[in-house]
Amino acid sequence: MKEHKPVLLIETVELLKVKENGVYVDGTLGAGGHSMEILKRLNGGKLIGIDRDMNAIEIARKNLRDFSNMVTLIKGNFKDIKNILSEVGVDMIDGAVLDLGFSSIQVDDPERGFSYQNDGPLDMRMDKDDDLTAEEIVNTWGEKELAEIISTYGEEKWSSRIAHFIVEARGKRKINTTGQLAEIIKSAIPARARRTGPHPAKRTFQALRIAVNSEIDILSDALKNFVDVLKPGGRICVISFHSLEDRIVKQTFKELENPCVCPPDLPACVCGKEQKLKIITKKPVLPDLMEIENNPRARSARLRVAERT
Ligand SMILES: C[S@@+](CC[C@H](N)C(=O)[O-])C[C@H]1O[C@@H](n2cnc3c(N)ncnc32)[C@H](O)[C@@H]1O
Ligand SMILES: [Zn+2]
Structure with missing residues (x-):
């Protein structure tokens, strides 16, 4: 298997x-x-x-x-x-x-874009025939909408800061990859909060995946x-x-x-x-x-x- x-x-x-x-x-x-x-x-x-x-x-x-x-x-x-x-x-x-x-x-294949640990395209679609990708959400949704899904679907308390950092970053350069996004999320979470708990990008990636796939x-x-x-x-x-x-x-x-x-x-x-x-x-x-x-x-x-x- x-x-x-x-x-x-x-x-x-x-x-x-x-x-x-x-x-x-x-x-x-x-x-x-x-x-x-x-x-x-x-x-x-x-x-x-x-x-x-x-x-x-x-x-x-x-x-x-x-x-x-x-x-x-x-x-x-x-x-x-x-x-x-x-x-x-x-x-x-x-x-x-x-x-x-x-x-x-799905997670282990970087090409699918589910992983914050391996760099790949920001995709996250379970069904390749669906239209909505994580790249579209991250680059086009408003800051408020982003903060809301990160907070609700990711149960992430730094959701507003992360959404703000995403919007700032995409203003300079389009966010295309999971690696880029993971770095942006990391920079949004204060170092002292990063020291404990799971990978800083875990909750936001979960939120995006849930949103992309309407789970x-x-x-x-x-x-x-x-x-x-x-x-x-x-x-x-x-x-x-x-x-x-x-x-x-x-x-x-x-x-x-x-x-x-x-x-x-x-x-x-x-x-x-x-x-x-x-x-x-x-x-x-x-x-x-x-x-x-x-x-x-x-x-x-x-x-x-x-x-x-
Ligand atoms: C946790 S895995 C299942 C693993 C499986 N029970 C096994 O033992 O190999 C979840 C699977 O469900 C699929 N999936 C998630 N949401 C779905 C949906 N709404 N309709 C159909 N498949 C879905 C995913 O693509 C993924 O392959
Ligand atoms: Zn009754």
Whole structure:
């Protein structure tokens, strides 16, 4: 397998409660790590793997070649799950996995522009057919808009200074590369604040990646779409990698578990909104210390699982 270590692999697939003749969707195929583990448990069932990155589809196709008769791989955005399923003639599914964010394969390739450690073009698109790139955001968005995404999506407290430094720098010379941007960010954060914590560019790069790929905007609706196509008893397992993402997963699950919007003093529900989910993981499942030691990317991972009622 090409190197992307699947996070919370066994925990996820066990909580998915795979039925051997079921139909499953991996909405974030990547290198196919989670898919492979699902496929090993199938006998007569099938797996639909989706990724918006054509390169991931090609890598997964190779990694999953032993199961090719049970797999359908599709380039697409998991938010469009309903259309994707109708295109392949599937009505309802027995379970789904979403392992959000980017893969090591994407980050490790400097040409993709995700990395603040290796110089490359400021791209960050998961789907090469999308129009918006990090270069466009960094060079054309207003200072206020930049500060806002860096603050919200990056949870970066130096967001205003970083946005200001970016606007100053691009006034002198267009910002084309990840290396250039990482230097600008570094210069915006005071030295004493740089001494502790992660790489100074980590949060801003996360923010840009989320903005380029609309990762946060689509999440809640995408989860609801998945729940609509789950058979009763079918489960959805979602792994997130930062608190913003995890909060959306938690809130969306809660909303679907208890959707009633009636005032609390009414004796009975009249809004007619029905429960669609039962939350299986009251608290998120976290990786154990051994996994974190072997895979630094697992450090912030959280798995939440819910079941269609
Ligand atoms: C963390 S990786 C998945 C790794 C995979 N579980 C494995 O074990 O190999 C996330 C993958 O999801 C894809 N992705 C992210 N958002 C997506 C979306 N909205 N629709 C489809 N794919 C998406 C990325 O391109 C990336 O390949
Ligand atoms: Zn109600």
